[in-house]
Amino acid sequence: MSDVAQLMRAANPVPDAAVAITDSEFDALLLLTQSRSGKVEVQEVTKPVEPEKKQRRGWLVAAAAFAAVIVVIGAVMLLGNNAEELPPATTPPTTQAVAPTTVPVVEEEALPPTTQASATATTVPTALSAAEEQFVADFVAAFNGGTYDTWPGDFDEYLGLFAANAAITTPWLVDATNLETYENELAFRGAWNTQLTSNGCRHEFNLIRCDMEFSSDGVESFVGPVPIMISLTVEDNEITSMNWSRSLAPAAAPIDLRATQFLLWLEEGYGPGISRTMFIDNGSLANPVLNEESLALWLELLPQYEATLEE
Amino acid sequence: MSNNTDARFEALYRAHAREVHGYCLRRMSSDEAKDATSEVFLVAWRRFDDVPQGDEALPWLYGVARNVLTNRARSVRRRDRLAAKAAANHDPTVPGPEPQVVRNEEHAEILEALSKLPEKDQKILRLVEWEGVSRDRVTEMFFVSRAAIDKRIARAYKKMANTLGVPNPDLLTTPVTIEEGGEA
Numbered sequence: 001m002s003d004v005a006q007l008m009r010a011a012n013p014v015p016d017a018a019v020a021i022t023d024s025e026f027d028a029l030l031l032l033t034q035s036r037s038g039k040v041e042v043q044e045v046t047k048p049v050e051p052e053k054k055q056r057r058g059w060l061v062a063a064a065a066f067a068a069v070i071v072v073i074g075a076v077m078l079l080g081n082n083a084e085e086l087p088p089a090t091t092p093p094t095t096q097a098v099a100p101t102t103v104p105v106v107e108e109e110a111l112p113p114t115t116q117a118s119a120t121a122t123t124v125p126t127a128l129s130a131a132e133e134q135f136v137a138d139f140v141a142a143f144n145g146g147t148y149d150t151w152p153g154d155f156d157e158y159l160g161l162f163a164a165n166a167a168i169t170t171p172w173l174v175d176a177t178n179l180e181t182y183e184n185e186l187a188f189r190g191a192w193n194t195q196l197t198s199n200g201c202r203h204e205f206n207l208i209r210c211d212m213e214f215s216s217d218g219v220e221s222f223v224g225p226v227p228i229m230i231s232l233t234v235e236d237n238e239i240t241s242m243n244w245s246r247s248l249a250p251a252a253a254p255i256d257l258r259a260t261q262f263l264l265w266l267e268e269g270y271g272p273g274i275s276r277t278m279f280i281d282n283g284s285l286a287n288p289v290l291n292e293e294s295l296a297l298w299l300e301l302l303p304q305y306e307a308t309l310e311e
Numbered sequence: 312m313s314n315n316t317d318a319r320f321e322a323l324y325r326a327h328a329r330e331v332h333g334y335c336l337r338r339m340s341s342d343e344a345k346d347a348t349s350e351v352f353l354v355a356w357r358r359f360d361d362v363p364q365g366d367e368a369l370p371w372l373y374g375v376a377r378n379v380l381t382n383r384a385r386s387v388r389r390r391d392r393l394a395a396k397a398a399a400n401h402d403p404t405v406p407g408p409e410p411q412v413v414r415n416e417e418h419a420e421i422l423e424a425l426s427k428l429p430e431k432d433q434k435i436l437r438l439v440e441w442e443g444v445s446r447d448r449v450t451e452m453f454f455v456s457r458a459a460i461d462k463r464i465a466r467a468y469k470k471m472a473n474t475l476g477v478p479n480p481d482l483l484t485t486p487v488t489i490e491e492g493g494e495a
Contacts, residue, residue, distance in 0.1 A: 003477045004468045005440065011418035012441045017333025030324050033349045037356040275342065
């Protein structure tokens with residue numbers, strides 16, 4: 001081999017590709033790619049088959065109704081014949097634990113993998129106690145306050161539901177561990193005119209899980225709606241931990257994709273340094289840094305980016 | 312896409328994404344390399360039926376990466392123009408988006424010599440020496456004959472040797488080694 005070839009090989013800036021990326025970054029990159037590809041799939045494949053699905057669902061409902069009628073008739077006939085052999089009727093126990101405030105209509109395709117239906121079918125959740133039901137009702141009422149800019153009256157009440165040292169993680173605050181950073185996210189979402197709506201909460205083991213949906217009609221580039229599941233650990237009527245699980249289903253993809261576009265726009269206009277101020281580099285390019293300095297930048301630059309979309 | 316295809320895609324990713332990421336990282340900044348890697352596999356996902364099996368998969372992915380990087384280079388040129396206009400907002404203390412290779416000063420000389428070669432020769436040399444792609448594979452990727460590849464590489468080394476003042480350019484006519492996948 002020539003000296004030049006040796007020099008060339010020695011100048012390889014990444015001599016061992018296997019160690020050039022950490023395992024967590026590697027996995028995060030796969031998730032990002034799957035998320036992006038899911039977006040493509042839902043546009044190209046899912047929508048055209050929807051009418052057929054609804055039609056099929058109609059037939060299933062009709063068949064189920066017919067079967068139910070047959071069963072009822074059979075039961076009535078049996079009761080008529082054997083009424084004296086049956087034990088006294090009792091009220092069936094309540095097995096569903098759903099918060100009082102619900103917004104029921106969500107496209108099936110848009111739901112994350114774990115839905116209320118599947119959870120109740122497999123685990124038979126414990127019903128909420130009266131105190132827990134009240135707590136969830138308070139939580140949902142505060143959450144469903146509409147847009148964040150209407151929150152000043154309820155905002156403190158909402159934050160008051162958390163323990164001071166509550167551990168909180170969200171898809172946009174992967175490193176967040178406290179209430180203060182969560183407040184930053186709330187301010188951030190407030191700037192987007194974001195709406196958060198509960199589709200119901202339930203009890204699972206020691207957790208309360210709420211299917212939520214957030215959307216924004218204020219900022220086009222971050223429009224959802226995106227289904228999320230929030231798990232709350234509640235102790236002594238306080239939230240001690242909160243975890244947002246955003247599905248990587250296709251419905252969640254627009255957030256990442258559009259944030260990535262925003263990042264490209266930022267770097268084109270303001271140089272690459274700005275992304276280090278406004279985004280966390282953890283394998284995904286779409287996790288914003290939320291602190292006082294970056295919030296000011298977000299609030300200043302996001303509207304400018306939005307304006308370019310309208311051009 | 313079926314679960315089976317999902318699993319096959321993930322297997323493809325886990326088998327080759329590190330190499331693809333390494334390819335991108337040799338040519339662009341860390342942040343950009345990750346995003347470009349994701350873009351390469353996004354193309355692979357969309358065209359999954361076209362992705363060759365076995366040993367041919369990685370060269371195919373390198374080919375996609377080459378196109379992704381070419382497209383991005385255009386974007387970077389546009390960005391640089393905009394960045395110049397927005398210089399007042401630029402924080403000079405933050406490292407720029409220079410490719411990883413430029414940061415490594417001890418190899419600056421060889422990289423400068425490399426940069427003086429025609430673009431196609433640069434790409435071929437990097438693939439052979441940095442990615443370890445065999446010359447036979449490179450011929451498939453560039454749609455040229457094996458003899459043409461050998462000639463290009465020999466000529467490229469000779470030019471680099473002249474630029475660097477390395478005294479043994481005659482050795483450069485020895486085209487390949489066994490480990491590079493060619494015939495002696």
